[in-house]
Amino acid sequence: MSHFLYWGKARQSENHQGDEFHLLQWHSLDVAACGYMLVMENRFNAAAIFAGLGLKDRQRAAEFFAWLLCWHDLGKFARLFQQKYTHEALDSGQRSVSNSRHHHTLTGMWLWQHHLSDAVAESIASPLSVRLRKRVLDRWLPVVIGHHGQPVSCENCHNDFLPKDIEAAQRFAREAHALFPSVALPQAWSEESWREQFLSQSWLISALVVLADWIGSGNHFFPWVAKDMPSEEYWSRSVAQAKNALRLLPAASDVAPFEGIDTLFPFITCPTPLQQKALELNISEPGPHLVILEDVTGAGKTEAALVLAHRLMTAGHARGLYIGLPTMATANAMYARMERAWLRLYRADSHPSLVLAHSARKLSAKFNASIWARELLPNESGDEAAAFEGCAAWFAQSPKKALLAETGVGTLDQALMAVMPFKHQNLRLLGLSDKILIADEIHSYDAYMSHLLEKLIEVRAASGNTTILLSATLSQIQRDRLAAAFYKGLNKPCAPPRLGLEDYPWVTHLHAQGIDGHRVATRPQVQRCVSIGWMEEEAACLNKIEKVAAEGGCIGWIRNSVDDAVCSYRELIRSGNIPEENIILFHSRFAFIDRAAIETKTLEWFGKEQAGHRAGKVIIATQVIQESVDIDLDYLISDLAPVDLLIQRAGRMQRHIRDKSGQLKLTGADERPAPRLDILAPPWQAQPDKTWLSSAMRNTSYVYPAHSRLWLTQRVLREQGEIRMPEAARLLIEAVYGEACEVPQGMQQSEEAAMGDYKSQRAIAANFEIHFEAGYALTSASQWVPDVATRLSEIMIDIWLAYDLPEGIQPYAQGENAWEMSALRVRQSWWNKHKTAFRLLTGDALERWRHAQRKNEAVVILLPGGYSPGEGLTGLDKER
Structure with a gap:
C-alpha cells in the first residue's frame, strides 16, 4: 500500500x-x-x-x-x-x-x-x-x-x-x-x-x-x-x-558586559555589604557554583543575587536566569521589580523576553500588556512584526514553554517540575539549562519541597548549571543538606563547615574545588532590635489595636488561621471603636479580583512611600503578608508561630525610617516608639503537657502540628526578650531547629510526631523524583502519573463565584478574565465542613457550565450568601 x-x-x-x-x-x-x-x-x-x-x-x-x-x-x-x-x-x-x-x-x-x-x-x-x-x-x-x-x-x-x-x-x-x-x-x-x-x-x-x-x-x-x-x-x-x-522563537540574546552595580540598579549609589561581596566574590572556578546568601531583611539580597548572576553570565556560566519564589503573590511583586532591570542584562540590540511563570500569570495585567509578536506573520519582504520590551508571545502561551524565555520570574514550583514526573518536564529542564536559578525565601519550604529543591540543585550541578539561594537564616541541618546535594551532583565528597552563632550574615560559596565561607558586615540601617511582649487573651490584643488606632498609629495582627482572622475582624467591627473603613481583612479565601484589590489597598495604606493614609489604620491578616510584602507597620501583634516565621513577621514592622507623623526620612533615627512584637501565646509552662497548645489556641495547633517547635520558640524568646538582628539570628534558629534541641516529656509525643512527619515528607518527595541517570525512560521514575504535586499539602478545592441571572450563569467579577478573577481555592477539609452553607450550581446547569469553561471538576457557588468582598468566603454562619 x-x-x-x-x-x-x-x-x-x-x-x-x-x-x-x-x-x-x-x-x-x-x-x-x-x-x-x-x-x-x-x-x-x-x-x-x-x-x-x-x-x-x-x-x-x-x-x-x-x-x-x-x-x-x-x-x-x-x-x-x-x-x-x-x-x-x-x-x-x-x-x-x-x-x-x-x-x-x-x-x-x-x-x-x-x-x-x-x-x-x-x-x-x-x-x-x-x-x-x-x-x-x-x-x-x-x-x-x-x-x-x-x-x-x-x-x-x-x-x-x-x-x-x-x-x-x-x-x-x-x-x-x-x-x-x-x-x-x-x-x-x-x-x-x-x-x-x-x-x-x-x-x-x-x-x-x-x-x-x-x-x-x-x-x-x-x-x-x-x-x-x-x-x-x-x-x-x-x-x-x-x-x-x-x-x-526569538533568537537568543547576547549578554551585556558587567560594568558595575549601577548599570543594573541606577538607584544604588552605595552598595550594601552583601552587594559588595557579590561584586567581589571569586567566580573564576570552572564548572557549576552554588551560592547561599543569608542576611537580614533590607540587606539587598535580591540585588546582590542579580549582580552575581550577571557576573556569572558575563563569564560564560549562563545565558539567562530564572527567579523562583514561594508564592504567586511574591512572584508578582518580584516581576514588577525585574521589569526595571532585566533589559540591562543584555546588549542593547537584543530582544530578550521576561516571562511571568505561574498558573495565574494571565491575570497579571502588567504581564499581558508586555506580550509582543502575538502573531508573527510572514510577508513577501520578510519583515517581522516590531519587537519591543516584554515577552514574546510564544513563551507566554503555556507554563510548559515559559522557562524557555531568557529571563523569568515565577514560583519555584515551575522549576521543581523539571525533576518530577510531570508531563513535559523535559521542556522545563531544557528551559533551566544554561540559566542561573535564583531561589528566594528558601527557609519557607517544608521538608517535602526542601527535598525536591535539593534534588534540583543536584541535577543542576551534574549538568554544570549554577544556583543562587537566598534566605534570612538557615539551620545547620538545612545548609548541610544543600551542600550535600550540590556535591552529589558533582560526584564529590562533601564536608560542610560548622558555623558558629556569630557567623551571620554569611555567604556560602560552593564549587568543584571546595567550599568558601564569608562573613558579611551589616549596615547600621538594617540592624534591628525588636522587643518581645506576651499576651494570653485575644481581648488584650483587640484592646491594644484600638488603643494604637486611637492614638493615630497603624497596627497589624497576623493570625495563624483564616477563621481566627475573620473572628478578630468581626470583633473589631462589632466594638465600633474603629471606623470600619479603617480596617482591612487580608487572607487567602478571597476571589482573585478582591484579593488583588485588598493587596493594592494594603500597599496604599502601609507601603514604603505612603504616609497620609497610615494614621489609625488596622490590618488583620494571615501568613499572606509575612514574606516579600513591603509594608511598614508601626506596631504588630502575632499569634505564636515557629521562630523563623516570627522573624519574618517582625520584618513587616518599622522597615523604613519615619518621623512621628509617618513621613519617610532619608537620614537620622526613626522617631516612632521602639519596635515591639506582641505575641499571643498560651501561658508559659516549663513542663507542659500535650494539651499546652491545643487547649489555648486550637486552630494554631492544627496549622502548626509540630507543637514542640512552638514551645521551643516561646522558650528562647522568653529567655532573650527580644529579636536582635543580625547578632541573634543563628542563636534563635538553632535553639528551635538545631540538632541539640531537647524538649520536656510533655512535648515528646509532639516531637516524635513532628520528626515522623518530617521523614515521611522527605520519603514521599524521594518517591516522586526522577532518576536521570536512567535516561529518558519510564524506569527513571517510580511512577509517571498525573496527580504528582510540587507541594505536599492538603488537597485544595477550586471554587468559582457566580450569579444566577435571567440571562444565565454570570461570573462574580466583571471585565477581562472574569471567570478566572471570580475563582479562589480552599482546603478540602474546610469545604467538607462548610459546603452545606452555600447554594451550589448543580445538575445539567453545572454540566453546561463545566463544558463551556472546560472544567472537568468544578464547584460553583451561587451568590449572594456566604461570601463578601470584605470578609471573603466564610459561609452563612456569621460567627465562624
Whole structure:
C-alpha cells in the first residue's frame, strides 16, 4: 500500500490552511525540518548538545536529528489510528479487527522494534557491526517516539497494524534514508562512556523533539498538503517553512558586559555589604557554583543575587536566569521589580523576553500588556512584526514553554517540575539549562519541597548549571543538606563547615574545588532590635489595636488561621471603636479580583512611600503578608508561630525610617516608639503537657502540628526578650531547629510526631523524583502519573463565584478574565465542613457550565450568601 494514503493531521475545525488533511509523511518531514533548523541555528543550545555527543559538524548533526525525527509518528501508520478520520482520497478498505486503543507512541515502538530496526540498521552507514548499530538506534528511538510529554514503554508496545500498514511504513523509511544518505553512526557511539553521556543528554534531546513537533504542527506555517510529490521537493519546501516558523522563537540574546552595580540598579549609589561581596566574590572556578546568601531583611539580597548572576553570565556560566519564589503573590511583586532591570542584562540590540511563570500569570495585567509578536506573520519582504520590551508571545502561551524565555520570574514550583514526573518536564529542564536559578525565601519550604529543591540543585550541578539561594537564616541541618546535594551532583565528597552563632550574615560559596565561607558586615540601617511582649487573651490584643488606632498609629495582627482572622475582624467591627473603613481583612479565601484589590489597598495604606493614609489604620491578616510584602507597620501583634516565621513577621514592622507623623526620612533615627512584637501565646509552662497548645489556641495547633517547635520558640524568646538582628539570628534558629534541641516529656509525643512527619515528607518527595541517570525512560521514575504535586499539602478545592441571572450563569467579577478573577481555592477539609452553607450550581446547569469553561471538576457557588468582598468566603454562619 502506498504511504501517500495515510494522514498525519486532519481537519478539526473550519479554520485551517491548505487541504482537508495533511499526509503523514509530509507532517513527519515538517517536524524533521524544524529539528534541522533548531540545530542549524543552535536554538536552545541544540547544536552544542549534539556536539557534546560527538556530532561536532553542525550540518551533519542537523541532518542526523532530522533523520531521527522522521520516525517520531511511526505509530500513526497503525490501522486503528487511521480509522479516526476518513476521506475519499484515503484508503478506507479493510478495518482492523482489534479493539485496542493504544496511543500511537506505543504502536510506533512496536513497529520500530519488530519491522524497522533491523532494516534501518543494515542500511545506515557506520563502522559498527549491524548488531551494534541496532543497539545504538534502539537507544535513540524511544527518545524520539516518546514525544508526548513522557517516556514511552518499550515493553508494553502493541501491534495495531495491518500488513499493508507495515509495508507503507517500510517504504517511507526507505525514502527517509534516501533524503539523508550521509547519516552515519560513529564508532564512539558503541562505547560505555558515550552511553553514560547519552543517557544524561537524552532528557534535553527529548525536549528538542517536543519543540520540533510543536512547531512543525503549526498549520499557519505548514499548510496541509494531501497530494503526492517527490520527497526531495517537499523537503526543500518544508525547510524554508521551518526557517520561517522558527521566527516565533526569538533568537537568543547576547549578554551585556558587567560594568558595575549601577548599570543594573541606577538607584544604588552605595552598595550594601552583601552587594559588595557579590561584586567581589571569586567566580573564576570552572564548572557549576552554588551560592547561599543569608542576611537580614533590607540587606539587598535580591540585588546582590542579580549582580552575581550577571557576573556569572558575563563569564560564560549562563545565558539567562530564572527567579523562583514561594508564592504567586511574591512572584508578582518580584516581576514588577525585574521589569526595571532585566533589559540591562543584555546588549542593547537584543530582544530578550521576561516571562511571568505561574498558573495565574494571565491575570497579571502588567504581564499581558508586555506580550509582543502575538502573531508573527510572514510577508513577501520578510519583515517581522516590531519587537519591543516584554515577552514574546510564544513563551507566554503555556507554563510548559515559559522557562524557555531568557529571563523569568515565577514560583519555584515551575522549576521543581523539571525533576518530577510531570508531563513535559523535559521542556522545563531544557528551559533551566544554561540559566542561573535564583531561589528566594528558601527557609519557607517544608521538608517535602526542601527535598525536591535539593534534588534540583543536584541535577543542576551534574549538568554544570549554577544556583543562587537566598534566605534570612538557615539551620545547620538545612545548609548541610544543600551542600550535600550540590556535591552529589558533582560526584564529590562533601564536608560542610560548622558555623558558629556569630557567623551571620554569611555567604556560602560552593564549587568543584571546595567550599568558601564569608562573613558579611551589616549596615547600621538594617540592624534591628525588636522587643518581645506576651499576651494570653485575644481581648488584650483587640484592646491594644484600638488603643494604637486611637492614638493615630497603624497596627497589624497576623493570625495563624483564616477563621481566627475573620473572628478578630468581626470583633473589631462589632466594638465600633474603629471606623470600619479603617480596617482591612487580608487572607487567602478571597476571589482573585478582591484579593488583588485588598493587596493594592494594603500597599496604599502601609507601603514604603505612603504616609497620609497610615494614621489609625488596622490590618488583620494571615501568613499572606509575612514574606516579600513591603509594608511598614508601626506596631504588630502575632499569634505564636515557629521562630523563623516570627522573624519574618517582625520584618513587616518599622522597615523604613519615619518621623512621628509617618513621613519617610532619608537620614537620622526613626522617631516612632521602639519596635515591639506582641505575641499571643498560651501561658508559659516549663513542663507542659500535650494539651499546652491545643487547649489555648486550637486552630494554631492544627496549622502548626509540630507543637514542640512552638514551645521551643516561646522558650528562647522568653529567655532573650527580644529579636536582635543580625547578632541573634543563628542563636534563635538553632535553639528551635538545631540538632541539640531537647524538649520536656510533655512535648515528646509532639516531637516524635513532628520528626515522623518530617521523614515521611522527605520519603514521599524521594518517591516522586526522577532518576536521570536512567535516561529518558519510564524506569527513571517510580511512577509517571498525573496527580504528582510540587507541594505536599492538603488537597485544595477550586471554587468559582457566580450569579444566577435571567440571562444565565454570570461570573462574580466583571471585565477581562472574569471567570478566572471570580475563582479562589480552599482546603478540602474546610469545604467538607462548610459546603452545606452555600447554594451550589448543580445538575445539567453545572454540566453546561463545566463544558463551556472546560472544567472537568468544578464547584460553583451561587451568590449572594456566604461570601463578601470584605470578609471573603466564610459561609452563612456569621460567627465562624
